[in-house]
Amino acid sequence: MSFLKEPKIYMIKPLKSIDSTLKLQKLMNFKTLLNNERLLNFSKTAEIDSIYIISICCEQHFKGMIDQYLQKVLLNGRVVPMHEYNDYTKMKSKVLALYRKFFYGDPITFFERNIEKKYLAAKQNKWMRYLSNRKVK
Numbered sequence: 001m002s003f004l005k006e007p008k009i010y011m012i013k014p015l016k017s018i019d020s021t022l023k024l025q026k027l028m029n030f031k032t033l034l035n036n037e038r039l040l041n042f043s044k045t046a047e048i049d050s051i052y053i054i055s056i057c058c059e060q061h062f063k064g065m066i067d068q069y070l071q072k073v074l075l076n077g078r079v080v081p082m083h084e085y086n087d088y089t090k091m092k093s094k095v096l097a098l099y100r101k102f103f104y105g106d107p108i109t110f111f112e113r114n115i116e117k118k119y120l121a122a123k124q125n126k127w128m129r130y131l132s133n134r135k136v137k
Helices: 016-024 036-044 050-057 060-070 082-104 110-133
Strands: none
Touching: 016 082, 060 082
16 A cells, blocks of 8 residues: 555654644545535535645545645644744654655755756657657658
């Protein structure tokens, strides 16, 4: 299952004071795609928000990671109590670092970036040669 491969976001403890808020923003069941009738009902009752959109639009293998992310980070204008803001920002920066690592991998060095640019340039040149040499029927 994909949630076993995600970075260790589940090990980071959320703040106790925002537990109830985090439960409010729990994602809908990822495994089901809703039909048009249910979507219209959600639209009429104004229950479609960014959390719902994330759960529907995200690719299946990222959903476990995003579910863990949303169990730690507040969305939709919700805020933490002022006296815990510093702790929240530290926890959020750890979560965001793991989130970026999951989606983008480890940061690459200058040397690796140059190699990647050369590879992409060579690939683009090969594609342009193909386009100029192909015969259109």
